[in-house]
Amino acid sequence: MLDIRGLTVTFPGTTTPALRGIDLRLEGAKMVVVGANGSGKTTLIRSILGLVAPSSGSIAVGGTDVRTIRGEPGLSTNLAEVYRLMSLPVRDLVRLFARLKGGDPAEMEGHLRSFELDPALGKRLYELSTGQQKLVGDLFAVSFGPRLVLLDEPFDNVDFGRRRRLVGLLRALPADVLLNTHELELLGSFADWQLGLMFEGQLLGPFSVAELDRLYLTRGEVRGALAVLRSSVGTFSVTRDAGDRPVKSATSLNALVESLA
Amino acid sequence: MNLARWYMKAMLTNGSLWFWAVAFMAMWLGIGAFLESxxxxxxxxxxxxxxxxxxxxIVLIALSLLAAVIAGSYAYGSSALAYxxxxxxxxxxxxxxxxxxGSALLGLVLNVVLLGATAGMFGLRFATTILPAxxxxxxxxxxxGGVFFMALSSTLALLAINHLGLRSADFVGYVPLVLSFVLGNAQVYVAFPRWFVYGSPFNDLTSLLYQGYSGNPPTVELGTAAVSLGWVPLLLGILVWTAALVGCTLVLLRRIRARQLEERRQI
Structure with a gap:
């Protein structure tokens, strides 16, 4: 469903790329991408959505280049900016996007009820709390029969109980999923998913979340490494079963790299 | 796919539009009726x-305020449209x-409200019935008029969004308002040449509104004589402008560039 090759994005007026040579293929799979804030995770999703132009490389969704894709309702996201088509209460936005996506508004209204977000239906997006906005975006993303779902920090500002319900919804979703998060501790909920590590615009992987306990980060370039990270603070290798620091031990990927630098 | 229903709802529940294009303009009609008369x-x-x-x-300026709201909606929704x-x-x-x-109907709504305000206030002031002819x-x-101003503001806003950025989009949203204010008022006081009135969509609209309300064609001065403006060239003028701008809007919409709202911050 998703095929990214050599994707590099450099924003105008900057020399450091936000994304560096990303290769990613997602077909019948779900993947968590873990990285610190500013590592390029959101830029990756915005590039796939066609909201950021690649400097080089290609992105194909369903076999069609994103630059030319039109009328493909099977891809969805939780980024709030794409639901600001008109300044309307959430109830009308649900009906509007159900029509645009060819879905049933009752499906998303049901999700909203199950997350106790019924009061949000009568409000505009900007009238919702940050957590409510995030959840409404998450529920837009999983509604109307998507085949590829791009989720950017879907658990930010979401309380514990709803996080659990959202995890259950995402695990059961019959679609390919690319989920960005900076919270390593969330990975335990997605043991059967693929894992990507993002640092300074580079995507390492795919690994498996289930093998997280076996992954280590090691200084320098190690022969037989699973992946090599060339960063501004040095070169590091991702190794299996042995290495300088277990990936699982870190509170964040930044902290892990900094502890070795 | 027809989104006009939602577009109308978004616009008709926009408090700023009602305040500036209706209440504020009605206040000016009151000044015209009771203070300037x-x-x-x-x-x-x-x-x-x-x-x-x-x-x-006043109707021309009210429509240009509608244009400012429409221009703002592109800045708000560029990512949503691109997606x-x-x-x-x-x-x-x-x-x-x-x-x-949707814009045509909004133009109609604004006109009907301001028409009622005009007939009511000026009729009260002059103690006579002044209904449209x-x-x-x-x-x-x-x-x-609703379509023309939508197309003008869309063209300007999309040009700014696609090529300059959201900061510029905020400013170009007011271009229709400035042009309407200057050209609409100037037509009352300045003897524009006939070709200028026919070629200016703002003056085409003002002239057609004048003729529709009073039943008399507006005039321009030619030497020492007053010459009536024909409604056919006036209508053709606004139609050509509207068609051209709708075409430009379509081309620009196809290439719309997503901008993040944070870019809109001026200071």
């Missing part, structure tokens, strides 16, 4: 000409058709 001759023709001039300019054209059934042509229909023509012109 002291020197108006008490003949029927002078009263009608005075009332109609105010009405035509929807790729990842939903919405097409640029379908979206444009929806906002053409050709309501059907006025309704047609207001539909056309």
């Amino acid at each position: 002291l020197g108006v001759a008490s003949t029927r023709s002078a009263v009608v000409a005075y009332t109609t001039s105010w009405y035509a300019v 929807a054209f790729r990842y939903s059934r919405l097409t640029p042509a379908g979206y444009l058709a929806s906002i053409v229909g 050709d309501p059907a023509a006025l309704l047609g012109v207001s539909l056309l």
Whole structure:
């Protein structure tokens, strides 16, 4: 469903790329991408959505280049900016996007009820709390029969109980999923998913979340490494079963790299 | 896919639009009716000409305020449009058709409200009934005016969004307002040449509104004589401008560039 090759994005007026040579293929799979804030995770999703132009490389969704894709309702996201088509209460936005996506508004209204977000239906997006906005975006993303779902920090500002319900919804979703998060501790909920590590615009992987306990980060370039990270603070290798620091031990990927630098 | 229903709802529940394009403009009509009218001759023709001039300019400015709101909506929704054209059934042509229909109806709503305010306030001031001579023509012109201003603001906003950035989009949203204020008012006081009035969409609209309300064609001075403006060239003028701008909007919509709202921050 998703095929990214050599994707590099450099924003105008900057020399450091936000994304560096990303290769990613997602077909019948779900993947968590873990990285610190500013590592390029959101830029990756915005590039796939066609909201950021690649400097080089290609992105194909369903076999069609994103630059030319039109009328493909099977891809969805939780980024709030794409639901600001008109300044309307959430109830009308649900009906509007159900029509645009060819879905049933009752499906998303049901999700909203199950997350106790019924009061949000009568409000505009900007009238919702940050957590409510995030959840409404998450529920837009999983509604109307998507085949590829791009989720950017879907658990930010979401309380514990709803996080659990959202995890259950995402695990059961019959679609390919690319989920960005900076919270390593969330990975335990997605043991059967693929894992990507993002640092300074580079995507390492795919690994498996289930093998997280076996992954280590090691200084320098190690022969037989699973992946090599060339960063501004040095070169590091991702190794299996042995290495300088277990990936699982870190509170964040930044902290892990900094502890070795 | 017709989104006109939602577009109308978003616009009609926009408090700023009602305040600036209706309440604020009605206040100016009140100033025209009760404060500025002291020197108006008490003949029927002078009263009608005075009332109609105010009405035509105020409706033009109200429509330009609608244009400012529409321009702002592009800045707010550029990412949403770029996304929807790729990842939903919405097409640029379908979206444009929806906002053409919605804007025409909004032009009609604004015109009807301001028409009532004009007839009420000026009728009260001059103690006479001043009703439009050709309501059907006025309704047609207001539909056309809504579409023209939508297309003008869309073209300007999309040019700014696609090539300059959201900061510029905020400023170009006021270009229709400035042009309407200057050209609409100037037509009352300045003897524009006939070709200029026919070629200026703002003056085409003002002239057609004037003719529809008063029943008399507006005039321009040619040497020492006053020459009436024909409604056919006026209508052709606004139609050509509207068609050209709708075409530009479609081309620009197809290439819309997503901008993040944070970029809009001026300071």
